[in-house]
Amino acid sequence: MAKAGQSGTGTQSAPDDEDPWTPGRPAPDREARPAGGRSRRSDALQGCHPLVALVFFALVLSGAVLFLHPVLTALSLAGGLGYSIHLLGWRAVRFALFGMTPLFLVAAAFNPLFSHAGATILARLPGGAALTLESIVFGVFAGAMIVTVMIWFTACNQVLSADKLHFLFGRLAPALALVFAMTLRFVPRLAIQARRIAYAQRAITPPPARRGLARRAREGLAIVSILTTWALENSIETADSMRSRGFGTGPRSSFNHHRIDRRDRLTLALLGLAAAVFALATAYSLTTMRFYPALAVPSPGWLGLAGWLAYAGVVFTPLALGAQEELRWRRTQSSA
Amino acid sequence: MAAYTIERLSFAYPQRPAPALRDVSLNLARGDFAVLCGPSGGGKTTLLRHLKPALTPHGSRSGRVLFDGRDWSEVGPRERAQAIGFVSQNPDNQLVTDKVWHELAFGLESLGYPNHAIRLRVAEMASFFGLQDWFERDVAELSGGQKQLLNLASAMASQPSALILDEPTGQLDPIAAAEFLAAVKKINLELGTTVILSEHRLEEALPLADQVVVLRAGQVALAGPPKRVCAQAAAQAAAQAAAQAAAQAGTQAGTDPADQGAAEMLAALPSAVRVYAGLADAAHAADAAECPISVRDGRRFLDAVLGAASDKTKRLAVTGETGARADDAVTPGRDGHGRFGRRERAEGPAVELREVYFRFSRNGPDVLRGLSLTAPRGSILAVVGANGVGKSTALGVMAGLLRAYRGSLAVKGDLALLPQDPQTVFLRKTLEEDLCEALKPLVAGRSERSERAWAAAERVGLGHLMGAHPYDLSGGEQQRAALAKVLLSEPDVLLLDEPTKGLDAALKSALAETLKALAASGVGVVLVSHDIEFCARHADRCALMFNGGVIAEGAPREFFAGNGFYTTAANRMARGRWPAAILAREVVARCRAELGLAPTGGR
Numbered sequence: 001m002a003k004a005g006q007s008g009t010g011t012q013s014a015p016d017d018e019d020p021w022t023p024g025r026p027a028p029d030r031e032a033r034p035a036g037g038r039s040r041r042s043d044a045l046q047g048c049h050p051l052v053a054l055v056f057f058a059l060v061l062s063g064a065v066l067f068l069h070p071v072l073t074a075l076s077l078a079g080g081l082g083y084s085i086h087l088l089g090w091r092a093v094r095f096a097l098f099g100m101t102p103l104f105l106v107a108a109a110f111n112p113l114f115s116h117a118g119a120t121i122l123a124r125l126p127g128g129a130a131l132t133l134e135s136i137v138f139g140v141f142a143g144a145m146i147v148t149v150m151i152w153f154t155a156c157n158q159v160l161s162a163d164k165l166h167f168l169f170g171r172l173a174p175a176l177a178l179v180f181a182m183t184l185r186f187v188p189r190l191a192i193q194a195r196r197i198a199y200a201q202r203a204i205t206p207p208p209a210r211r212g213l214a215r216r217a218r219e220g221l222a223i224v225s226i227l228t229t230w231a232l233e234n235s236i237e238t239a240d241s242m243r244s245r246g247f248g249t250g251p252r253s254s255f256n257h258h259r260i261d262r263r264d265r266l267t268l269a270l271l272g273l274a275a276a277v278f279a280l281a282t283a284y285s286l287t288t289m290r291f292y293p294a295l296a297v298p299s300p301g302w303l304g305l306a307g308w309l310a311y312a313g314v315v316f317t318p319l320a321l322g323a324q325e326e327l328r329w330r331r332t333q334s335s336a
Numbered sequence: 337m338a339a340y341t342i343e344r345l346s347f348a349y350p351q352r353p354a355p356a357l358r359d360v361s362l363n364l365a366r367g368d369f370a371v372l373c374g375p376s377g378g379g380k381t382t383l384l385r386h387l388k389p390a391l392t393p394h395g396s397r398s399g400r401v402l403f404d405g406r407d408w409s410e411v412g413p414r415e416r417a418q419a420i421g422f423v424s425q426n427p428d429n430q431l432v433t434d435k436v437w438h439e440l441a442f443g444l445e446s447l448g449y450p451n452h453a454i455r456l457r458v459a460e461m462a463s464f465f466g467l468q469d470w471f472e473r474d475v476a477e478l479s480g481g482q483k484q485l486l487n488l489a490s491a492m493a494s495q496p497s498a499l500i501l502d503e504p505t506g507q508l509d510p511i512a513a514a515e516f517l518a519a520v521k522k523i524n525l526e527l528g529t530t531v532i533l534s535e536h537r538l539e540e541a542l543p544l545a546d547q548v549v550v551l552r553a554g555q556v557a558l559a560g561p562p563k564r565v566c567a568q569a570a571a572q573a574a575a576q577a578a579a580q581a582a583a584q585a586g587t588q589a590g591t592d593p594a595d596q597g598a599a600e601m602l603a604a605l606p607s608a609v610r611v612y613a614g615l616a617d618a619a620h621a622a623d624a625a626e627c628p629i630s631v632r633d634g635r636r637f638l639d640a641v642l643g644a645a646s647d648k649t650k651r652l653a654v655t656g657e658t659g660a661r662a663d664d665a666v667t668p669g670r671d672g673h674g675r676f677g678r679r680e681r682a683e684g685p686a687v688e689l690r691e692v693y694f695r696f697s698r699n700g701p702d703v704l705r706g707l708s709l710t711a712p713r714g715s716i717l718a719v720v721g722a723n724g725v726g727k728s729t730a731l732g733v734m735a736g737l738l739r740a741y742r743g744s745l746a747v748k749g750d751l752a753l754l755p756q757d758p759q760t761v762f763l764r765k766t767l768e769e770d771l772c773e774a775l776k777p778l779v780a781g782r783s784e785r786s787e788r789a790w791a792a793a794e795r796v797g798l799g800h801l802m803g804a805h806p807y808d809l810s811g812g813e814q815q816r817a818a819l820a821k822v823l824l825s826e827p828d829v830l831l832l833d834e835p836t837k838g839l840d841a842a843l844k845s846a847l848a849e850t851l852k853a854l855a856a857s858g859v860g861v862v863l864v865s866h867d868i869e870f871c872a873r874h875a876d877r878c879a880l881m882f883n884g885g886v887i888a889e890g891a892p893r894e895f896f897a898g899n900g901f902y903t904t905a906a907n908r909m910a911r912g913r914w915p916a917a918i919l920a921r922e923v924v925a926r927c928r929a930e931l932g933l934a935p936t937g938g939r
Contacts, residue, residue, distance in 0.1 A: 162434070163434070163435050163438070181433040181434055181438060182432060182433060182434075184433075184434035185432065185433055185476070189428065189476070193760070196755070196760045197760045197763075199737060199755070199760070200753075200755040200757075200760035200761055201761075201763070202737055203735045203752065203755065203822075204752065204753070204761065204821065204825075222763040222764065222773075223763065225763075226762060226763050226764070229807060230759060230807070233807045234426070234429045235429075237424060237429035238429050238430065238431075238432060240390075240391055240422075240424070240430075241424070241430040241431075242446070243390040243391065243417075244388055244391055244491075245417060245442055245443035245446055245490065245491070245494070246413075246417030246443055246446040246494070247442075249414045249417050249446065249447065250414065250446075250448050252445050252446055252448060253448050253450060253451065253454070254445060255437075255441035255444065255445050255449075255454040255455070257455060257458075
């Protein structure tokens with residue numbers, strides 16, 4: 001046997017990156033989903049405790065849905081766009097241009113076609129219904145809201161990876177959390193096995209018979225059925241592995257390697273403060289404009305202004321944290 | 337003090353008359369490295385599972401197992417889990433969670449360790465096994481070897497005093513297997529953990545062991561330090577050969593069935609042992625009584641046996657050719673398999689790849705780069721090479737499953753591909769149903785289908801299992817069943833991906849016979865394998881792939897004779913002496929010729 005490349009207990013066994021039995025997996029050029037669900041760029045919020053990210057996204061997403069207000073919506077959209085571009089680079093730009101812009105236009109155009117409420121009639125539609133300024137503006141805001149939420153979700157997806165969600169909700173229900181982790185392991189395996197079986201079957205079935213739709217459907221069903229058996233069969237070994245490592249011998253603990261540090265505490269405190277300001281501003285109806293019967297933006301006052309400021313602080317939190325890290329990094333480099 | 341004391345353990349699975357274990361008694365001292373070997377179905381797994389109560393099968397049992405001198409009733413469930421680590425064959429099935437760090441922590445979580453204790457322990461494990469680089473990764477991203485190393489580390493996380501490994505390298509390629517065994521040896525040496533390992537790769541495992549136990553038909557056939565066990569096995573095989581010769585001389589054909597397995601057992605042992613077995617008489621004369629088990633020892637053994645003659649042979653080796661001629665005289669003609677062999681081969685290529693380029697995605701790297709390969713009809717072509725050089729991809733291209741973006745592919749006749757994992761081949765609930773279903777596009781009549789399915793199953797000796805679920809078959813049976821299914825269409829070209837993975841010596845030679853019979857009937861057989869010994873022994877041609885192309889190609893002898901690393905153990909042992917000797921029996925034959933001894937009848 002060739003042992004030339006052997007390196008003790010090293011970890012450099014060649015990854016089967018060209019394994020054609022799992023088509024779909026080997027794609028070095030595909031936007032490789034980075035290890036641990038992390039983006040390739042280093043990001044400050046990703047480095048924070050998952051609780052910080054959870055509170056942040058909860059605030060931002062509920063803000064994006066609840067606050068229909070020219071200043072607040074614009075802030076949220078700008079913050080979301082800025083952050084997703086920071087995280088994903090040109091992919092975020094592409095997503096915004098080719099995915100979100102059409103969505104925004106459709107949503108904005110839809111409302112005035114179907115809603116004719118509002119006091120300011122601009123024109124009459126061919127059917128005789130009124131085209132009102134209010135319905136157009138509401139459409140624009142609804143579209144902006146949907147787009148903003150979508151963009152924040154893409155960022156959320158990057159930052160709150162499955163293992164962080166697992167950690168966050170694992171504290172509430174450890175058993176459920178384990179099921180969650182096992183599912184995350186199991187589902188992709190099932191998909192890979194399905195592809196492997198399909199690949200193997202293509203090599204067995206002679207080509208002419210492959211064509212028929214009915215036969216293909218039947219084979220698809222057969223694959224699903226054998227997959228069930230496969231899963232059960234293999235889960236016996238998984239169960240053995242669990243039992244041999246003491247599963248079921250007593251109460252489980254739940255391991256995590258996250259620590260709340262001083263920055264996390266400070267950020268959480270500031271986010272909490274901002275949330276309190278939002279609540280107050282919302283109680284005074286300062287965070288939502290009125291669309292019908294006529295457009296009316298609440299005059300801000302000192303509370304409204306504070307709300308704007310707090311909102312700006314919240315939506316730009318990840319970028320601010322990133323900028324702070326960047327600055328510190330530069331400083332350490334130049335002083336070194 | 338004894339880690340395990342096994343006293344007269346017998347065990348039978350329910351509803352099976354033959355006991356799986358018969359009167360097994362063993363004593364394993366703390367810190368021992370024990371290797372358990374023997375043919376598949378010999379009771380290795382059953383015995384190992386008796387050493388880990390959580391996995392002990394149900395059935396009727398007598399005798400007892402003591403752990404650290406205590407009966408299981410005195411060892412609580414927590415200690416049983418904590419103090420005994422277990423790793424089995426399939427790297428994927430043992431992983432429970434989706435992240436490397438979580439997998440490492442799983443056992444400790446189950447035992448209820450607090451967070452800070454787990455953090456330390458997990459960090460220790462990651463450092464000891466060198467897992468830091470993939471600590472935060474998804475387990476799905478790891479290679480098979482990395483997964484198995486992770487399973488080992490996870491089992492070690494609770495700091496067990498005994499580690500039980502059930503054919504842990506069965507699914508790994510040779511490099512990953514060697515890395516894994518090195519890690520196990522490191523655990524044994526540096527932590528003093530008792531290791532009990534069942535293994536088919538004895539070439540690598542035996543030199544690591546303090547104790548070897550050969551289990552056959554549920555009984556301990558041999559046990560002791562590796563060199564002694566190997567010497568005994570060699571002696572038994574010699575005795576059996578002599579008995580057979582005597583039985584052939586007289587008309588009596590009855591040999592003792594207990595001895596029947598001796599040759600089979602010897603076949604599974606390292607090449608050095610087989611060379612020793614063939615030279616036992618010379619060894620006694622040269623006073624080299626110790627049985628060699630590694631290539632290094634084997635070389636020294638040859639030096640000792642040949643003694644003063646060594647200078648002369650070196651000169652002969654330099655002048656070349658002598659080796660090849662001697663070999664032709666000694667080994668029976670290799671091309672003589674089957675009546676049609678030669679004629680069919682003259683018909684030309686079965687598959688021909690010409691300057692094929694392939695990549696998985698547009699911007700990805702080329703996996704195949706100008707690959708040219710011709711597989712003649714009626715012979716076996718073995719493609720060898722390290723991981724990731726594109727061997728499996730080449731098969732995919734030959735089978736038309738993957739499209740080359742440059743180059744040409746010519747296939748004469750029908751082609752079938754046996755994938756690495758036989759489980760991907762089956763779709764139905766019973767083997768019969770599965771084979772009949774596969775025949776649907778080929779054969780119209782229902783009764784005729786059934787007839788052909790049965791014939792196919794009988795041919796691979798699985799007629800009695802037609803009613804069984806394909807997944808319920810053993811690994812070797814599954815592979816034979818998959819082969820039967822693939823052969824239903826009576827292909828002219830058969831491609832096999834790693835067909836010897838996880839097979840023991842007996843199953844390998846059975847597979848070789850099947851392939852040779854196919855080649856004799858004119859089928860072009862192409863197999864991709866890491867198993868150099870198998871390719872050297874059974875292939876008609878070998879091709880070495882590297883970096884997406886074929887680097888060298890030739891008949892096994894000329895092919896392996898020139899290689900320094902990538903060659904058989906026997907060849908590495910004979911290097912500098914007889915470069916053309918690539919099998920243990922060839923080394924033996926040359927050595928005997930040199931010493932002026934009569935050639936042996938056996939291997």
